[in-house]
Amino acid sequence: QVQLVESGGGLVQPGGSLKLSCAASGFTFSSYAMSWYRQAPGKERELVATITSAGGSTNYADSVKGRFTISRDNAKNTMYLQMNSLKPEDTAMYYCAALSKYWGQGTQVTVSS
Secondary structure (H helix, E strand, O other), X not given: OOEEEEEOOEEXXXXXXXXXXXXXXXXXXXXXXXXXXXXOOOOOOEEEEEEOOOOOOEEEOOOOOOOEEEEEEOOOOEEEEEEOOXXXXXXXXXXXXXXXXXXXXXXXXXXXX
């Protein structure tokens, strides 16, 4: 049974930081490129960041470049998203995905004073 479970979301003030985690099980995690997506109410889903299967290459949306860092630990079957200098416009539900084939249930990030 494939599972992707996100955690680490919450309420943070502008300028603050959060680190999201995505724990994977039920498939060969180390064989899949992984991504973080987000969706704010009333908006289209946005691809935030992607990391290759071995972690050697990453890509980011322009809106988060320089502030967010995607990483993974294949020994722990876990992917991360370190989010710094958070802005109110980063408020969204954040989802992890494996090649858009498997999806997690999401974790809410709210940036507000």
